[in-house]
Each structure stands twice: as C-alpha cells, then as structure tokens.
Amino acid sequence: MKNKILAYLLLMMPALLATSCLKDQDNLFEKSASLRVSEYLSNTKRVLTSSEHGWALDFFPDRKQSYGGYSYTLKFTDQTVEVCSEISNDLTYTETSTYSLDNEDGPVIAFDTYNNIFHFFSTPSSGSGAGGYEAYDGDFIFIIMDISDDENTITLKGVRSGNILYMHRISESIVDYQLRLNNFVNNLVFDLATAEIDGQKYVVNILADDRMIVIGKPGSGEEDIEVPFCFDSDGISLYKPVTIGEKEVRVFKYDEPNGAFVSQEDNSVVFYGQLSPSIVINNIGDKITSGNAAAELKYTFNLADRFTYTPTADWINVKAEGNSLTISLAANTTGTPRSGAIEVAGNGEKAMISVTQIEVADLLGNYTVNGLDSDNQAVADPATITTNGAFYTLTIHYGSYPQTVKMLWNADEGRFEIPSAQATGTIGQYSIWLTFLNAASGTWTAANTGYTAYLVPTIASDGKVNLLLGGSYGTYNIDCLGFGTTLSGTDYFYDYYADPVFIKK
Amino acid sequence: MKKYIYYIIPMMLLSLTLTSCSEDGLSSTSVITTDSYTKNEFDKWLEENYRKPYNIDFKYRYEEIESDLNYYTVPAQLEGSIKMAHLVKYLCIETYNEVAGIEFTRSYFPKMFFLSGVWEYENNGSIVLGTAEGGKKIILHGINFLDNVLAGSYGGYTPTEGLNHYFLKTIHHEFTHILNQTRDYPTSFRQVTPSSYVSDSQFSEPYRSAYLKRGFVTAYAQTNSNEDFAEMVSMYVTHDADWWENLLKSAETTWSEDPDQAETGRVLIEQKLDIVREYMFSTWNIDIDQLRSTILRRQSNVMAGHVDLMDLTVNSQN
16 A cells, blocks of 8 residues: 555656646747846947937035035046046046946946046045045945936936936037036025925025025924035036925026026926126126216026115116116216215125216316235335326336326226236336236236226215226136236246225325 | 655656756847947957957956946056067067067966056055956056057156056066965965065154165065065066166165064075075076066167057958
8 A cells, every 4th residue: 555655656756847847938028137237238238329419427526425516517428538527627628537337237328448537536545434445335236226218318227326317418519508607606695595486485595605405394393405416518417316395306507687587397396596786786886987867777597576776865766677777976066076875686795886977077186095915014105196188197106116007988888998917117227017906816917918897986984086906817806916027037026006096185 | 664665766757857847048149248248449459369369358448247236447548558568578578488488478477457547546545556456357557648659757756666666566466476475486485575574664763765775676665475476577578688787785784673584684585585486497498588678678678669569450360
C-alpha cells in the first residue's frame, strides 16, 4: 500500500511541473527592456536637440532646497551642451561641455565633463558648510522622469538630492533668456504682495535674494507656507505646487501693467504687488526744476496711478491716470525763486519729490562750496557762477589755485550740465582736469571725456538757493566733484569735494 | 524495486518533453546596448591609442557607478582629460613599453582609468588624490587642477614635482601592486623593518615626521610592507639621483624613540632598495635605473614642451 501511494505521488510530480508550461507566456512588451530604454534615450536625445533655441532649467540644488532656485539655459547638440545661467557675473558668458544619456537608475542624463557654470553647485572644496566638502549638494546626473506629450516640458529628478526639476523649451537664445530674466528681476520693485482667494486675504513675501516665498494667512493662526522659487524670464516657478485655499498652483507669470503675479494653473490666484514710492522716484527723480512760467510736466511709467500724491504747496497740482502722471505748476510771480514738494505714498512708505521754480539768471553770483575733501576734512571754498551769454563758468577757489569749470544750462531739466575731463587750470606746475567720483566704490572717471555731471538748483529751508551734484557713470552715482592730474606714468593725484553743496550768498 | 523503476521512467520521459514546451527563440538583436553618447574626436583618439593597442578603457566622462559615492565629486574638464590621457600614455604606458616591451604593458598595466575633476574632500579637511581598486582600475582625481600643476602654481610644487605628486606617482604605485600581486616580492623585504609598520597611524605623530629615520621613503610607506614596496618603487623611479641622495642624507640617523632600531634610516632604505632592484630585474626583467632614466627623460621632454598634449590626430594603423 505504501508503495502505491509513493508511486502515485511520483506520477503527480510531472503534472506539478507541467502547470508552469501551460501558461501562455507572451511578453508583456514587444521589445526587450534594454531595447525599450535605449529607444527612450534616443527619443530623449531627439527631443533635447529638437529645440532650436534650447531649454530653461529651473535648478534647485540641495536636498532641502535651502539656496532656492537658479535659472539655467541649455542648448543641446548631438555631442555637446552649451550652458548659460543667471549665476554668472557676465550673463552673455556661455560654456560648452559634453553630456550622455544612459540607463542606470532608469533613463539618466549626465553632464559628464566639467562645466564651470553647470557644476557650480556640485563642486566641493576643502572645508565645511555651504560650498565645502559637500559642495552645495547640487546634481549633475538626473533621472528623466517624464517628457510631456507636447515635448515642451521635461521633468528630471536629481540622482543625489532627489529634487524634482522642470525644464521647458524656450523660444529665444539661451543668452537672451537670461538677459530678459535679469532685466525682469532688476525691475521687480516690490517684495510684498497680497492676494484674495475665495474671500480670504493672504500676504505674500517674495524674498528675491533668498529665492523663497512665504505665504501667510493673517489672523488665521495657520502656519505660513514657505516654498523656494526660481525666477523665469517672465515670472516665477515654485519648487513644488502649493495649495492656497482649494487651489493648487506652481507657475506664475508677471502681469506688468497690474504689477501682479498670475497663476498659470488657475488665474484666480493673483499676487498683487505692494508698491513702494521708490518706483516713482526711479522713474521721475526726486528733484523737479522748472522756470517761473506756468508749466505742465508729463511722465509715463507703469502703475503711476497706484500711488497717492500730496503736494505741499497750492501752486503744485498732480494728476495720475493709468500709466501717466501730470504735474502742473502755476506761474511764479513772486519775483524770487520758490520751491515746494510732492509727497508720494504707497505700500505704507513715503517719499518726497522737491519742486523748484527758478530762472537761470537767479543762479548767477557768489557761492560757498561745502563738502568733504579726500582726507575727509570739511572744506568751505568760495565759488562764483558767471555767464558770457552762451555758456556758464563756475570758478572754484581750490586753495590759492582757482579752477574754472565750463557748464551748459539745460532749460528743460532745469539744471547745469558739466562735461568730464575738461581742463580747469593749474596747481603749481601741473595741468588739472575735471573728474567725477563715486566715493563708496572708490571708482572715478579719471581723465576720460564723455561723462556728464549735473548741478541741480533747489531752495533750502532757510530760503537760500543751493546747487546739488548729480549724474552717473556706468552703474555709479556721481557724488564727488574732483580735480586730477597725472604726476608721471600711471601715478595720479586727485582731490575732490564729496557731496558738495553750493550755497548762494 | 522494479515497480518504482517502471513508474519513474514514464515520469522522466514526460518531464523531459515538458521542459521544451516553451518556444523561446533567440532574438537576433542584442539586449546589451552601448554608446550613450556620440563619439567626439577625443573618443576616437582614445579608441586608437588606448582601447585598440592596450585594451585600456580611459573613462574621462563621469559615470556615477565608477565614482566613490562616499564623496562629493564632479566630472573632469575635457581639456584636462585630453592632456592627462597624453601624459599617462607618454610617461607611463610608453615608458614601460620602452623598458619592458609592449607585451608586458598589455599584460599587466591597469585596464581602466577613471577621471574626476576635483579631489575627494574629507570632512576633516584632508583630501584623497587618487585611488585604485583591485589592481584593475585607477581613479585620478583633480584633473581640473592639471593646468595649474603644469604651470607650477599649485600646492607649492614645481611642475614636475606636482605632476608626480598629484597624478603619476599614484599610477607607478598602483602598477607596482599589480606586479606584486602577480608575482610576490621576496619575504626578505618584509624582514628589513618587520615591526615598524603602523597601519592606520602612519599620518599621526610621531610617525608622520619620523618616517625617514625609521627607514621609510614616505609616511604612507609605514602602512604595511605592500605599501612600503610600492612607495619605494614609485618614489625612486620618479625622482633623479640627487633628489634620492638628499632623501637618504636626511635619513642618516637612527630613530631615538625606538632603542631597538639598530640601523639608520639610510641603511634600512638602501637594504630595501637592493631587494626592490633585484626583484624587478629577476622577476620582470626591469632595470629600475633604466626605468628611472627613461621616466626622467620623458618628463623633461614634456616639460620642455616637446609633447603636444592636445593633439588628437588619429594615425590609423589600417
């Protein structure tokens, strides 16, 4: 009996073995896994190289994204990738290196030879902390997570940080994109915005330097939402979608006429910028000078009517409408120069614009120039302004060496204009030329022509006419009026009046 | 008993027929795909100068799988990689060709190089210059500093010293390991300073400073006899006779902290060198003095600018 049971058991064994054969083992996919990955990679390469101008990558280094996001633009060819980024001092600088597409943890793109721009956040150095032996925890190898159906967006995942990054097709060159982005960032004048979504008010703090947005719900007791962001050429992209009210948003475009960021996912989510009066000052200056005749001054800039303008004198009138600002001045019949001001308010801040009615004839005569010299000593030297009818001469008594400066009167702007590098006289054996300086930066126009400084008339609180120095060279404000000479070779001498005020006697 | 056999036979037949029931025809396309990038001029140069003649894979493109994940490293610059490929070829590969014949190089020279851009930085501030794995693969770090090294503006070294210290000495050192692993060196070498090896304390005081007096050519040589042997060879062949004599002069004393050390460092090092010289000659038919003079001659050719380190002309041998 025992033998039989054993025999049956033995006979059953082939049946057990046979079951696995009866299944129809069709391949789930037509092609092998490696062939499919390889096809996916060549398709990725086709998409990457298909963009005529390239791609913009919102790059977030660090697994906690603690540095925020930085814009990279990339142009792929068959063998190379050309890289440009807002992190470079020179935005027109690009660097070319190689890339490869491989199958490692899935389909992977590696920026596989060194690129000073691309590998900035991944390059370690001796030491600890940011940029130390762990670099900035930036990636240069990414898993390709997704290519959108329209082939305009590629989703990447950093192999080291695990950060999800988005790359989108651009329609201008990689340099032009960065220039436009930089222009956009520089002109973004507010860091505080408000939003009202489904009746609920939100306060949005845009920390441009930290690349961090903080969204608060005042009075709700709810915790603020903090999310890193990256600037695009025409808006901002958050690191990941956030939910405000019921709405999930990530990408915002800047609506310039309204000074607002509009969500691309749901256009009812809008961050309205809170506007600082510095926008007005940046556009029209903080000193307006006009003649004694009645005048109507017109200015055009975005968001002009979003501010409150309060004149301090009844002869000044201000009207703002859309993007235009009109300042009307009544005729000055008092016989003497006069000045008033316009208070500009916005975003809880205030700024003053001085308004002066004066004729150039009122400016001729004797002055004292007050300022600090190059040894930081206060000086007060006599000066005069005379005219021969065609141009004006400012004579400054620099010690016992009078220096004469030729000036032109700009009636439209109501100010004197002074060309740089003109010969002004001598000090001992040396011929002296006029130069302009920015004291804080330590830079000057040296003996170069082509720069212009201004003397702008205002009326001080004591009723006296003052002339104030203005103008700029490069990115620097002119705040010193200087006299220079070449001693020998590259050995220069100069002295100057820092923040000079010409007070009329 | 017979019964079982009867039962078993049909069962076996059945199972034999069953195994072939799935029709797994072989696909004509390979599942192994290669070429994750389009080959450039340098790739083609490497194919002709490394892969074809020596079957060496010179990986200048960063691959995560080849890197040490314990460190934050970055890729090597393309230009530095091209220069390094020429330097390794001219100063190492062709040196061994000249001294020991091309078949020797083909048989024993490491089969893979991997380059990375900067050093491996430790969290304590120290750095790793180069690493080798199992005598097959050598990782050269710091390729992005090569231009500065060659200009003599890195780490306070002259161009030649810098090139040896940061890059080439590693290769000679690792190559010596490979030779030792293939045919071991005489046990007499281990007996010269048998109790002086300090393993992981080699860079701690007093050993860090006293290595010469203790009979070692570098602090690292104190690790164990294998490292000692490799350091002996790599230091000797990359430096000229004057330099070596100066090194021995600094070792002309015994180490005061070890009363058991009877001989001066100089004597110990010279004893080791004799064994190294004999081993290299009798085992590998390599005269280390000829090896040294060949390396030095080639080094001076490089430093005199006689070798175009950026030339990617391919002399097709077909």
